[in-house]
Amino acid sequence: MSVSIQQVIDSLRNKYPYAIGEIKTFRGEVSVFVKRELIREICSYLKKEFDFKFIVDITAVDYLGRKTPRFEVVYYLHRFGPDFEENIRIRLKVEVPEEDPKVYSVTSVWSGANWLEREVYDMFGIEFVGHPDLRRILMPEDYEAFPLRKDFDVRNREPSKRSFERALKEGT
Amino acid sequence: MGLNTSPIFGGDGFITTKLSAIANWARKNSLWPMPFGTACCAIEMMGVFASRFDLSRFGAEVARFSPRQADLMIVSGTITYKMASVCRRIYDQMPEPKWVIAMGSCTCGGGPFDSYAVVQGIDEFLPVDVYVGGCPPRPEALIDAVMKIQKKIEMQGAPVL
Numbered sequence: 001m002s003v004s005i006q007q008v009i010d011s012l013r014n015k016y017p018y019a020i021g022e023i024k025t026f027r028g029e030v031s032v033f034v035k036r037e038l039i040r041e042i043c044s045y046l047k048k049e050f051d052f053k054f055i056v057d058i059t060a061v062d063y064l065g066r067k068t069p070r071f072e073v074v075y076y077l078h079r080f081g082p083d084f085e086e087n088i089r090i091r092l093k094v095e096v097p098e099e100d101p102k103v104y105s106v107t108s109v110w111s112g113a114n115w116l117e118r119e120v121y122d123m124f125g126i127e128f129v130g131h132p133d134l135r136r137i138l139m140p141e142d143y144e145a146f147p148l149r150k151d152f153d154v155r156n157r158e159p160s161k162r163s164f165e166r167a168l169k170e171g172t
Numbered sequence: 173m174g175l176n177t178s179p180i181f182g183g184d185g186f187i188t189t190k191l192s193a194i195a196n197w198a199r200k201n202s203l204w205p206m207p208f209g210t211a212c213c214a215i216e217m218m219g220v221f222a223s224r225f226d227l228s229r230f231g232a233e234v235a236r237f238s239p240r241q242a243d244l245m246i247v248s249g250t251i252t253y254k255m256a257s258v259c260r261r262i263y264d265q266m267p268e269p270k271w272v273i274a275m276g277s278c279t280c281g282g283g284p285f286d287s288y289a290v291v292q293g294i295d296e297f298l299p300v301d302v303y304v305g306g307c308p309p310r311p312e313a314l315i316d317a318v319m320k321i322q323k324k325i326e327m328q329g330a331p332v333l
């Protein structure tokens with residue numbers, strides 16, 4: 001079965017008519033806006049039907065002051081086709097409001113999503129519901145801020161210093 | 173210190189010196205570095221240990237990855253606050269006397285990383301003896317730093333007991 005990106009989009013539209021929002025194409029890259037509640041279903045559908053085996057990356061964007069809802073969580077999915085043309089990469093985007101920064105975890109679909117979601121949690125404070133082990137991954141575990149949020153000053157070293165001093169005292 | 177070959181003393185010759193002087197002479201010529209390499213500078217430090225620059229010419233080639241057996245800590249690379257407590261702990265585990273080289277702009281003052289995670293100079297939490305600037309410094313610069321440490325040991329020494 002040969003698969004094209006158009007087929008993937010069409011079948012997503014048919015299967016989840018209410019969950020698929022805007023679809024943008026820029027320089028041959030396709031981004032699909034997806035309803036927040038259905039991200040896990042859509043991911044597992046794509047994996048089962050179209051063999052999107054590889055979760056390339058999960059990341060987030062903070063549109064503070066530019067857009068509401070404030071956050072977007074972005075998923076890069078990849079399919080290794082038998083032919084070069086069938087190597088398909090698709091980008092899913094989920095809008096996440098500031099008041100309730102939560103998304104369903106996709107670790108049950110790809111276990112590789114585990115650390116990627118932890119990184120997004122660490123940097124943006126977006127919680128992944130159903131994640132087996134949602135701890136900080138880069139910053140110290142008792143760190144108090146979410147450094148990649150736009151309202152955090154990147155030069156603010158105070159939270160890091162506090163974690164450092166605590167670590168010194170406790171000897172960990 | 174002096175060489176005495178007078179026949180009164182048997183003619184074989186011996187040296188009179190102070191215990192601290194001879195201990196420091198030995199220390200200075202057999203530094204055992206603890207390489208604390210966390211980033212790009214560490215590659216340059218490996219170059220210093222390897223055959224081309226060959227730190228063993230200065231008696232300091234025995235890189236000890238156990239702090240208990242080292243007396244010179246070469247901090248080379250970006251130190252984040254998360255790593256800083258580890259760095260301090262390793263320093264605390266080294267036996268006295270001990271010396272510290274801050275290698276590279278990162279350890280001297282944060283380098284290019286003026287960010288929330290990076291320590292702006294390891295002298296925030298470690299007593300540094302020699303700073304080596306550069307991003308990364310040339311191996312010659314690190315050799316110069318080791319020679320400065322040797323000079324420091326020779327001039328100031330360290331208590332023997």
Ligand code: SF4
Pocket residue numbers: 211212213214248249250275276277278279283284306307308309
């Ligand atoms: S000083 Fe430059 S070369 Fe050295 S660790 Fe920092 S960034 Fe890397």
